[in-house]
């Protein structure tokens with residue numbers, strides 16, 4: 001092996017190449033890692049089997065409870081019972097955790113209240129409000145959702161606006177928009193052309209929320225990597241490999257940029273309606289752009305749900321962002337507590353990120369980092 005092969009032969013680049021050179025200079029034959037017959041540094045160890053131990057010895061602060069009581073503004077403990085091609089088609093709800101299961105974890109972690117964004121509509125919403133919000137006031141808040149099953153009714157815009165008013169009378173504290181709008185809802189509900197986020201048929205709905213002064217929490221598009229090919233260059237490769245249906249690359253899906261711009265036109269057109277851009281306005285890989293969006297639209301706030309991995313790998317930029325927009329950022333986790341253990345274990349990761357200056361730690365209580373293999 002010559003000098004050039006030594007340097008180029010390692011995927012890890014210059015540092016590893018230099019180390020290899022130093023080793024070669026001593027002409028010592030080192031034991032090879034198991035199965036290393038591939039000619040590249042990692043051998044044939046499967047990515048899914050790779051579980052490196054972090055050898056960094058730095059401060060480790062346990063934060064089992066939030067320092068201040070928190071409201072988790074982004075959770076899902078109820079879901080639509082009937083979903084076809086990404087569109088909820090019935091008011092019927094599935095309840096994945098009872099208040100009795102949730103409250104002890106909330107008390108333990110200092111979570112004062114949880115907001116269930118996917119509270120549904122109609123009878124399902126009423127049932128959700130009764131079970132959680134009415135039974136445990138100030139611990140649970142329920143949001144409503146659009147009734148896309150009525151989308152083909154001739155006066156849908158008016159019907160939907162009135163449904164929001166009714167939902168508000170039934171106790172709903174806000175409106176949640178899933179990525180269904182933009183990526184799943186089609187002209188014939190589950191077939192035909194995709195309906196645009198800024199389609200004027202929804203204007204009365206956005207206005208109704210403004211008039212009732214209830215927030216609209218919007219999940220628009222998905223992580224940037226989900227709009228790029230599922231290949232070796234994709235930093236979310238493992239997730240997309242396991243869930244190919246999470247990919248919005250190709251087919252007739254719009255570009256991520258177009259989805260965000262359509263959302264921004266909605267926010268601009270309804271200045272009296274308050275919007276919450278979920279998941280750092282769905283663009284956590286570009287906080288500069290999120291900052292511009294916040295500057296442009298005073299009726300927008302953002303949450304940080306399920307984006308510790310992104311915020312935590314750009315700690316200096318994130319810190320500046322948090323300092324500048326501190327009154328425009330709300331706490332949320334995207335917790336779907338069907339797994340009570342994960343639900344309970346997840347909160348300390350948020351608190352550690354938000355409250356300590358610890359370096360280089362995992363962003364989720366999983367064996368493999370779930371949204372890309374890095375620490376924060």
Ligand SMILES: [Zn+2]
Nearest residue numbers: 074076219334
């Ligand atoms: Zn969510």
